Amino acid sequence: MIVERAPAKINLALHVRHRRPDGYHAIETLFAFARDGDAVSVELAAASSFTITGPFAAALSTLDNLVLAAIEAFASAFGTPGPLAIGLDKNLPVASGIGGGSADAAAVLRALARLTQVSPDDPRLAACAVELGADVPACLLGRAALGTGRGEQLAPLDGLAGTPLLLVNPRVAVSTAAVFARWDGEDRGPIAEGGLLDRALSGRNDLEAPARAIAPVIGDVLAVLGSTGAPLLTRMSGSGATCFALYRDATERAHAAAAIRASHPDWWCLESALA
Ligand SMILES: C[C@@](CO)(OP(=O)(O)O)[C@H](O)COP(=O)(O)OP(=O)(O)OC[C@H]1O[C@@H](n2ccc(N)nc2=O)[C@H](O)[C@@H]1O
Numbered sequence: 001m002i003v004e005r006a007p008a009k010i011n012l013a014l015h016v017r018h019r020r021p022d023g024y025h026a027i028e029t030l031f032a033f034a035r036d037g038d039a040v041s042v043e044l045a046a047a048s049s050f051t052i053t054g055p056f057a058a059a060l061s062t063l064d065n066l067v068l069a070a071i072e073a074f075a076s077a078f079g080t081p082g083p084l085a086i087g088l089d090k091n092l093p094v095a096s097g098i099g100g101g102s103a104d105a106a107a108v109l110r111a112l113a114r115l116t117q118v119s120p121d122d123p124r125l126a127a128c129a130v131e132l133g134a135d136v137p138a139c140l141l142g143r144a145a146l147g148t149g150r151g152e153q154l155a156p157l158d159g160l161a162g163t164p165l166l167l168v169n170p171r172v173a174v175s176t177a178a179v180f181a182r183w184d185g186e187d188r189g190p191i192a193e194g195g196l197l198d199r200a201l202s203g204r205n206d207l208e209a210p211a212r213a214i215a216p217v218i219g220d221v222l223a224v225l226g227s228t229g230a231p232l233l234t235r236m237s238g239s240g241a242t243c244f245a246l247y248r249d250a251t252e253r254a255h256a257a258a259a260i261r262a263s264h265p266d267w268w269c270l271e272s273a274l275a
């Protein structure tokens with residue numbers, strides 16, 4: 001059995017530049033990844049099956065799922081590998097700005113490539129990722145990068161690996177399309193040059209205001225994260241509603257997590273680190 005991790009994606013900064021003729025938005029974003037996330041398992045079997053386990057399994061369909069779309073995309077590009085038993089361990093909240101579905105799709109592409117001895121650098125694999133969604137190429141790369149275009153043009157970046165990270169989601173699902181549709185159309189400028197933390201600190205998430213208009217509780221999450229301990233950076237990720245904080249050390253992160261779990265026991269809270 002082949003197991004591939006599907007780490008949570010974090011947008012350390014997300015600048016929306018303009019709406020393109022194809023309806024997508026040109027963005028500039030600092031992608032980073034957590035050490036934790038979902039996991040996908042794949043093996044050849046007598047008959048096809050797809051099983052979802054984990055804390056967020058109930059939020060997903062086994063009939064309409066990015067995992068199945070990724071298998072289809074791979075089969076169109078490389079031929080069908082045969083009947084597959086697929087498992088998805090769903091640990092990340094769904095529709096939450098940390099790209100869980102995109103991470104799962106990318107993990108399926110990586111797993112099928114290993115199963116069929118396709119090189120992970122095969123350009124047809126990258127083409128499958130582009131077809132599956134704007135965030136899937138970044139998830140296939142799986143390391144910090146500057147993303148431009150719709151997010152699929154990637155330039156790897158170093159600088160923050162190991163930084164303690166806290167992810168907090170108020171358990172409100174937010175539609176990415178609905179948030180982009182509420183963007184006010186104002187280009188507030190590019191991401192600055194420099195080291196990754198400085199670039200992130202001087203950056204923004206231009207989707208925060210439209211996401212907060214849809215889910216005002218995001219403002220509460222940011223306020224609580226910003227006033228608990230002394231984070232290096234607090235921000236919303238992607239189109240929300242998950243927000244994150246970066247810390248100097250794991251003890252500060254643990255204190256913040258304990259305080260937030262006590263004050264908001266209904267929120268999802270994951271202690272992790274940047275990959
Ligand atoms: C906002 C971001 C930031 O990383 O993350 P999430 O909030 O989804 O995690 C991404 O750009 C999301 O990527 P992804 O979730 O793969 O988006 P897709 O499925 O391709 O697109 C969903 C919808 O979002 C809008 N969309 C997405 C990406 C983009 N650059 N411009 C857009 O306008 C489009 O309306 C599209 O129909």
Ligand SMILES: Nc1ncnc2c1ncn2[C@@H]1O[C@H](COP(=O)(O)OP(=O)(O)O)[C@@H](O)[C@H]1O
Pocket residue numbers: 060064065066067093094095096097098099100101102104135176238239240
């Ligand atoms: N394996 C999957 N994991 C998460 N969402 C999925 C999956 N397959 C399909 N979806 C659908 O994709 C949409 C976006 O989900 P997700 O990738 O979690 O959002 P986001 O990128 O905002 O974190 C959801 O509406 C969900 O129903």
